[in-house]
Amino acid sequence: MQPTDDFSIFPITTRVNAAGRLSIAGHDLKSLAETYGTPLYVYDGATIRHQAERLQSLFRQYYPGEAAVAYAVKAYFSHALAVKMAEMGLGADVVSYGEIRIAQQAGFPAEGIHLHGNNKSQPELEAALAWGVQAIVVDSLDEMRYLEDLARKNQRRARIWLRITPDLRVNTHPHIETSHADSKFGLHIQNGEAAEAIRFCKNSPHFHLVGLHTHLGSQIFQAEPYRKAIEMLYEVADAEGFVPEEISPGGGWGVRYTEADGPDDAEAWVRTVSEAVAAANHQRGWKLPKVILEPGRWMVARAGVALYRVGSQKMTPNGTHIVAIDGGLADNPRVALYGAQYTARVVERPSDPPTEAMRVVGKFCESGDVLIPHILLPPVQRGELLATPAAGAYQLSMSSNYNFAARPAVVWLEEGRVEVMQCCEQPEQPGWWVYTP
Ligand SMILES: *Cc1c(COP(=O)(O)O)cnc(C)c1O
Numbered sequence: 230m231q232p233t234d235d236f237s238i239f240p241i242t243t244r245v246n247a248a249g250r251l252s253i254a255g256h257d258l259k260s261l262a263e264t265y266g267t268p269l270y271v272y273d274g275a276t277i278r279h280q281a282e283r284l285q286s287l288f289r290q291y292y293p294g295e296a297a298v299a300y301a302v303k304a305y306f307s308h309a310l311a312v313k314m315a316e317m318g319l320g321a322d323v324v325s326y327g328e329i330r331i332a333q334q335a336g337f338p339a340e341g342i343h344l345h346g347n348n349k350s351q352p353e354l355e356a357a358l359a360w361g362v363q364a365i366v367v368d369s370l371d372e373m374r375y376l377e378d379l380a381r382k383n384q385r386r387a388r389i390w391l392r393i394t395p396d397l398r399v400n401t402h403p404h405i406e407t408s409h410a411d412s413k414f415g416l417h418i419q420n421g422e423a424a425e426a427i428r429f430c431k432n433s434p435h436f437h438l439v440g441l442h443t444h445l446g447s448q449i450f451q452a453e454p455y456r457k458a459i460e461m462l463y464e465v466a467d468a469e470g471f472v473p474e475e476i477s478p479g480g481g482w483g484v485r486y487t488e489a490d491g492p493d494d495a496e497a498w499v500r501t502v503s504e505a506v507a508a509a510n511h512q513r514g515w516k517l518p519k520v521i522l523e524p525g526r527w528m529v530a531r532a533g534v535a536l537y538r539v540g541s542q543k544m545t546p547n548g549t550h551i552v553a554i555d556g557g558l559a560d561n562p563r564v565a566l567y568g569a570q571y572t573a574r575v576v577e578r579p580s581d582p583p584t585e586a587m588r589v590v591g592k593f594c595e596s597g598d599v600l601i602p603h604i605l606l607p608p609v610q611r612g613e614l615l616a617t618p619a620a621g622a623y624q625l626s627m628s629s630n631y632n633f634a635a636r637p638a639v640v641w642l643e644e645g646r647v648e649v650m651q652c653c654e655q656p657e658q659p660g661w662w663v664y665t666p
Contacts, residue, residue: 234580238485238572239618240273240532242644251579251616254642258536258576261640262614266653267538268556268637270625274313275643276532281317284522287499293507294517299341301480301525302328304622305533309641309650311335320363322480322523326353333360343390343442343477343523347414348372351379358383364390364475366442368415373426380435389430390440390477391416393423395461397445399454401483402567405447408458415443418465427469440518441466444479447526450491452501459502463509473518478502480523484530486619487572495527526622533621535561536576537600539613540592550587554615557591558598559634561617561624565597573601576614581607589615593632630654 236243239253246252250259253273262269281298288296299320302311306328312335314321320341321332332342342362344353347369354376357365365387367373380387394415397408407414416422430438441462445454455478466473482498485491502520510517537554544550563569573589575581583605591598600617609615628636635654640647 235488236618238488238490238531239616240276240534241279242273242275242642245579249578249580251574251576253534255644256642256647258534258616259614261647262536262538262576265638265640265649267536267614268554268560269536270560270620270637270639271534271536272310272529272621272639272641272650273532273534274641277313277529278317280524280528280531281319284495284499284524284527285318287496288503288520291500292503292520295519296503297341297519297521299343299477299521299523300528301523302332303626304525305529305624305626306331307639307650308335309648311337313641319528320521322525326350326356329353329356329360339363343521345392345444349376354379355383358385358387361385362388364388364440364442366390366392367426367430368392370416370422370426370429373429377433377435385435387436389436389438390442390475391423391426391430391438393418393441393443393462393465395443395458397454397458397461399445399449399481400451401446401448404567406445407447408443408445408454418461423465424469427465427471431469431471438471440473440475440477440521442477442479444523445481447481448483449481450483450493452497455498456501456505459505459509463513467513472515475521476506476518477521477523480525480527482524482527484526484619484622486530487570493527495524498522528622530619530622533619533624535617535620535624537615537617539609539611539615542609542611550585551590552587552609553590553592554600555592556634556637557600558593558595558629559591559631560628560637561600561620562627562629563623564600565595566627571601571617571619573604573606573615573617575607575609576616578607579616583607593634 242254284298299322301322315337324346339361343364344357345366392415394417396410396419416426430436537556541553589601638653639651
C-alpha cells in the first residue's frame with residue numbers, strides 16, 4: 230500500500246492543512262474548487278521557479294561556458310504564464326504562429342526564441358524573420374530552400390540551427406520518440422541530409438548558420454543517449470568544417486507521474502550534456518559553444534494539479550468499482566494517447582487509508598476515457614474532490630472541446646494570492662459556439 234504522507238509528486242508547497250485537507254501554497258483546494266468550479270487546474274508558482282532555478286544552478290555547476298534554458302511552450306502556454314516565464318529569464322521554444330505571438334506579447338526577448346516545427350508556414354517563418362529570433366530551426370532540405378527564398382524576398386539574414394536526427398533509439402513511448410531513422414523530424418545523418426544542409430547553409434548569403442540542434446523525444450530518464458547524440462552532432466559538424474557557436478540537445482527529461490516512478494532530478498541530464506559538449510570541443514581545440522536546453526514537461530508538469538469532482542459511481546458485473554469525475558479525455562488526452570499513468574488523492578481526506586480498489590473514469594463518450602484504470606483510495610462520495618498531480622504538462626495544451634466541454638479555469642498560486650490565468654470557457658457567451666459575424 231502506498232504511504233499516505235508521500236506528496237513528492239505534488240507541487241513542493243503541498244501540505245495537509247489544519248482541516249485535514251490538501252492545500253497548495255497555503256490555499257485550501259476545496260475552497261479553490263468552490264470558488265472557481267471544477268475541473269480546475271492549479272499551478273504552483275514556487276514549483277516552477279524551483280525547476281527553473283535548479284537547471285540554471287546545475288549549468289553553473291557543470292558547464293564552464295555560456296548556457297541558457299528555453300521553455301518548450303507546447304507543454305502549457307497562456308499569456309499569463311508566458312509573462313511569468315519571461316520574467317524568470319527563460320527563453321522560449323515555439324512551434325506555431327500563435328505561440329510566436331503570445332511569446333512576443335509577453336515580453337520574451339527575440340534572442341531567446343527558437344522556432345521549431347517540421348512544416349512551418351510562410352506566416353510563421355516571416356514572423357520569425359521579422360522578429361529576428363535566436364534561431365529558425367531548419368527541419369528539412371525542402372524547408373531550407375523555401376526559407377532561403379523567403380529570407381531573400383524579405384531582405385533578412387536568418388539565424389539558423391539545423392535540426393539533426395541522429396537515428397538513435399531512446400527508451401520511451403513510440404509516440405514521443407523523435408530521433409530514430411524513420412522519424413518525420415529533422416535532417417537525418419544516415420542519408421547524408423545533415424551534411425548537405427550544413428554545406429548549403431554555410432555558403433548561403435541569406436543564412437547565418439549558428440548552431441546544431443537535436444531533440445530525442447520526451448519522458449526520457451537516461452542521460453547516455455544525449456551524450457551519444459552530441460557526439461554525433463560534432464562528427465557531422467567536424468566532417469563539414471563547421472564550428473557551432475550554439476548547441477541545443479533539445480528537451481525531453483522525464484518527470485514522475487506516480488510514486489512508483491524513479492527519481493527525476495535533472496542533475497544527470499545537465500552534467501552529461503555539459504561534459505559531452507565540453508569534451509567534443511576540447512578534443513577539437515574549438516571554443517566552447519553556448520548550450521541551450523529546451524525543457525517543457527520538466528518545467529511545468531509537477532507544478533500543475535487537476536481538481537475534479539466525483540459524480541456517479543457503479544459496480545460492473547465483473548466487480549469493477551467505477552468512479553466518474555467531471556473531466557477526463559477533453560482536458561487530459563494523455564491517457565488515451567500514450568497510456569499515461571496517473572495517481573490521485575481525495576482532497577478532503579488525503580491521509581485516510583486507501584482501502585478501496587476503483588477505476589476513475591471521465592465523463593466523455595469514449596470507453597478510452599479512463600483517467601486511472603486501477604487505484605486504491607479511501608471510499609469517496611459524490612461531490613468530493615480528487616486531485617491529480619503531475620497535471621501541468623501536455624494536458625491543457627492538448628485539451629479539446631470534445632462533447633462541447635468547456636475548457637477549465639486555470640489559477641496560479643502564490644502564498645496569500647490566487648491569480649486567474651484562464652477563465653473557464655462559458656457556453657452561454659455569444660461567440661463561444663455560435664458564429665456571430
Ligand atoms: C517538445 C519539444 C521539446 C520539449 O520536450 P519535453 O519532453 O516537454 O521536455 C523540446 N524541444 C523540441 C524541439 C520539442 O519538439
